[in-house]
Amino acid sequence: MIDYIKSSDLYLEVLDKAEQKGYSLNLFSYSESSKKKLDKYGFQKVNFKERKIEIGIDKLVEHDKGAYFHELLHAKLFLEDYPQILRYPKIDLDGTIDYYLSEIGNISQHALIYPIMSELECNHSELDDRYLKQVLENTNLTYKGLGKFFRALELLEGSLRNKNKIEEFKDEILKKQPEEYKLFEKIEKIILAINDPLTMRNAIIKLIDVLEQYLKLSSEKDFFLKYLTRVPLISNNIILEDKADNFFYIEYFNEFADIFIMSKIDNHCCGFIDGSRTSKSDIQKMLNNYTVKQLKERLNI
Ligand SMILES: [Zn+2]
Structure with a gap:
């Protein structure tokens, strides 16, 4: 599959953009799936210092063209100057906060990536089905504090992958998790306004504000994320x-x-x-x- 991907227009376009900016592009598969979360079957990482872009795909899904295209599109957005959330280097943020910031960055890009994938007639429906199944099962869970923000993000990711599926279960989710569902609708509006780097920056900042509010609700502390995260x-x-x-x-x-x-x-x-x-x-x-x-x-x- 990697050879096939490397001959695709998308790969060649990303490679060209990477070379123009002095980045190398490394595509590979790895086998660590058991340790990974359900929705993480690949990653795209930028090493700013060494000017390297790495795209790893879990061996479990290496037959899936969509898994590669998904990560290549993350790389493409980075190379087109879509904003990243950069952390203040002298303070280690709590692992949970770091995770949520990564999710905010990811989901902001997904708002553009999934529609592009549909245009390219390329999807990873097997992964989406698995993801959606878990999201719907989680309707029976009770979330507290920051967990409600997690649930809203999960519903949003589910909706970006398959809007009809979330709509279909709207009444049930709304009944069991009303606050989470309303928060999902609020952040969905923020995310759907993204259509260029500027609107992505606005959305990321609004989502970081929502995260800060939920962190405060959970711990009654300020985390000063508007200072400790920079969005160019x-x-x-x-x-x-x-x-x-x-x-x-x-x-x-x-x-x-x-x-x-x-x-x-x-x-x-x-x-x-x-x-x-x-x-x-x-x-x-x-x-x-x-x-x-x-x-x-x-x-x-
Ligand atoms: Zn992604």
Whole structure:
């Protein structure tokens, strides 16, 4: 199958985009399925430092063209500058939070990936059927706190894969898990508004806010995810020539030497700056004097 995939238009397109950006593309299959969760039969990982994109497909599904196309489309979106959620490197986020952030990033891309797969007349219906079966079985479970957010994400993923199936069981789910179902409808609206990198950034930020609310409900603590996760700003030609301080402000905390570049549009972090190398006043001067384009180039945000 790998040879067949490597001769497909999609693979060649992704390879070409990767080469243009100086990334290598490595496609392989692996056998660890028993350890993996039900819905994880493949992955796409970007190693920014080594400029490598790795796509792994579980041997259990290596006969499935859809499994490869799915991961290739994740790589394609990355290469087309769709935003990723980057973590503040000096704090290890709790594993659960890290997992939810990855899911938010994934599901935002799935909003585009599944429709493209339908257009290419390529699916992974075997995987979808298995996934949907589990999602529907989980209607009998009781979720609390953050679990309700998990359930809403699961319903959303199910709906992106097969909307009719979730609709079919709507009444039952609504009766047993009303809060989860309403949350699913809310985040579905956010996700379905995605059609380009800018709308994806907006959706990711809104979902991180919802996650923060549920984390707070569960633990009565703030997690400050709007500072600890950065989503690079998506610029367009209009704002590039505008003054940087129309769009950004800085934030800093006594515990960290670093400076957080925040977007005025949505109050979410766009960049982490090493405060031991650049002072707050230098950054403030840049904001006052630079255009957005100059600031992006200088600070790599
Ligand atoms: Zn995916």
